[in-house]
Amino acid sequence: METVKIGLLGFGNVGTGVYKILKENGADISHRDGLDIKIEKILVRDVRKKRSIEVDENVLTDNVDDIVKNPEISIVAEFMGGTEPAREYILKALSNGKTVVTANKEVLAKHWPELEKAARAYGVGLYYEASVAGGIPVIKVMRESLQANNVYEIMGIINGTTNYILTKMSEEGRNFAEILADAQQRGYAEPDPTSDVEGFDAMYKLSILASIGFHARIHIDNIYREGISGITVEDINYGKELGFAVKLLAIAKKQGTSIEARVHPTFIPMDHPLASVRNSYNAIFVKGDAVGNLMLYGRGAGDLPTGSAIVSDIVTACQQKGRNLYSTFYNEDRISPEITMIEDWETEFFIRLTVKDEPGVLAKIAGIFGKHDVSIASVIQKDHNRGEVPLIFVTHKAKELSMGKAIEDIRRLDEVIKVENVIRVER
Numbered sequence: 001m002e003t004v005k006i007g008l009l010g011f012g013n014v015g016t017g018v019y020k021i022l023k024e025n026g027a028d029i030s031h032r033d034g035l036d037i038k039i040e041k042i043l044v045r046d047v048r049k050k051r052s053i054e055v056d057e058n059v060l061t062d063n064v065d066d067i068v069k070n071p072e073i074s075i076v077a078e079f080m081g082g083t084e085p086a087r088e089y090i091l092k093a094l095s096n097g098k099t100v101v102t103a104n105k106e107v108l109a110k111h112w113p114e115l116e117k118a119a120r121a122y123g124v125g126l127y128y129e130a131s132v133a134g135g136i137p138v139i140k141v142m143r144e145s146l147q148a149n150n151v152y153e154i155m156g157i158i159n160g161t162t163n164y165i166l167t168k169m170s171e172e173g174r175n176f177a178e179i180l181a182d183a184q185q186r187g188y189a190e191p192d193p194t195s196d197v198e199g200f201d202a203m204y205k206l207s208i209l210a211s212i213g214f215h216a217r218i219h220i221d222n223i224y225r226e227g228i229s230g231i232t233v234e235d236i237n238y239g240k241e242l243g244f245a246v247k248l249l250a251i252a253k254k255q256g257t258s259i260e261a262r263v264h265p266t267f268i269p270m271d272h273p274l275a276s277v278r279n280s281y282n283a284i285f286v287k288g289d290a291v292g293n294l295m296l297y298g299r300g301a302g303d304l305p306t307g308s309a310i311v312s313d314i315v316t317a318c319q320q321k322g323r324n325l326y327s328t329f330y331n332e333d334r335i336s337p338e339i340t341m342i343e344d345w346e347t348e349f350f351i352r353l354t355v356k357d358e359p360g361v362l363a364k365i366a367g368i369f370g371k372h373d374v375s376i377a378s379v380i381q382k383d384h385n386r387g388e389v390p391l392i393f394v395t396h397k398a399k400e401l402s403m404g405k406a407i408e409d410i411r412r413l414d415e416v417i418k419v420e421n422v423i424r425v426e427r
């Protein structure tokens with residue numbers, strides 16, 4: 001039996017999950033893996049704060065050096081969140097010869113090369129299964145189980161909060177603000193929901209997933225990002241009429257050396273496997289040239305699911321013993337040089353307008369689409385309402401930049417009262 005002493009940086013949702021798992025399943029892990037994992041110290045901001053679980057007060061500390069410079073501790077698990085001081089503490093741990101396991105997607109997406117360089121230099125490991133999709137073991141699958149493949153497409157629901165909000169809007173017909181307030185009250189959404197609802201969280205995770213999947217560094221600056229705060233119940237209802245469900249999707253596609261990476265609300269056909277992923281569940285749909293289509297589904301957040309990924313990484317780190325799995329792009333601070341990022345990708349589009357109820361409007365708009373090489377697949381024109389009519393178009397595949405120009409021209413038409421929304425469609 002090997003005794004492994006670990007230090008935790010953070011004791012919030014994830015930290016307490018790790019604590020509970022080791023308490024409940026520690027004996028089984030010892031029995032199965034010959035490892036006695038002991039929590040030696042836990043870093044928190046406030047050692048006097050009332051906690052949901054009782055911990056020996058000697059274990060809590062507000063001094064990071066009690067962990068990163070503690071010779072007894074060989075593995076440091078970080079779940080404080082944010083970039084600083086998380087980055088600084090991870091680097092301190094690595095430079096003191098400690099393997100680091102983290103759930104922090106933001107610090108990894110922004111500072112990956114620096115962290116990985118330090119891990120290599122000090123001959124220790126850096127593990128981050130929990131950083132993407134909580135309890136779903138997607139990092140391990142992408143890194144190890146799909147080695148035989150050229151992965152060419154990743155499409156995922158990797159933010160539980162937005163999926164919960166969109167599911168509720170769709171099923172209960174209530175608007176975004178109402179559902180968000182409800183989710184905040186139940187603790188499903190953060191008091192400051194910006195990172196989730198505006199797509200930053202999904203962007204960090206996509207940067208990590210796409211970098212591993214495509215064996216190239218895909219920096220967050222190269223990922224298009226749009227959140228769900230502009231989605232309305234009207235959009236969702238029109239989408240339903242057309243056979244679509246709306247999801248905040250993280251999408252990365254590779255063709256040769258060209259890569260597109262984007263996070264935005266997306267209509268997908270109701271029979272797409274991702275359409276049935278409801279509430280706060282996550283799922284990642286991957287296409288590989290040998291394996292074909294693959295989908296992973298599960299809990300993308302929560303104390304125990306995320307703790308599951310952390311504790312599994314700790315066990316893996318113990319088993320690896322210095323034989324670490326590093327990425328190949330560790331020295332690229334921005335984007336891998338052999339990669340070209342595409343900004344003018346092709347998708348179908350759903351466009352919802354409110355226009356004046358006058359003859360010839362449809363023809364004018366169709367003319368603008370034609371001028372910009374956008375071909376229309378279907379049109380829905382609804383009932384008149386005091387001289388205004390909702391007009392909905394779904395296009396065939398069109399270039400992103402052409403659509404942007406077409407929308408600019410349409411917005412300028414006197415007959416167009418408002419461009420209500422433009423939502424991309426993926427088949």
Ligand SMILES: NC(=O)c1ccc[n+]([C@@H]2O[C@H](COP(=O)([O-])OP(=O)(O)OC[C@H]3O[C@@H](n4cnc5c(N)ncnc54)[C@H](OP(=O)(O)O)[C@@H]3O)[C@@H](O)[C@H]2O)c1
Binds near residue numbers: 012013080084106
């Ligand atoms: N929650 C999830 O389900 C989930 C899932 C996957 C990944 N993650 C990631 O895991 C990380 C943590 O999430 P969480 O939900 O567990 O956060 P949380 O509940 O806010 O907990 C953060 C913990 O870190 C401590 N902390 C924060 N800043 C500190 C500082 N400067 N010095 C010392 N201690 C500090 C806090 O101390 P106090 O307790 O004293 O305030 C708290 O215990 C984030 O990166 C998040 O993105 C979370």
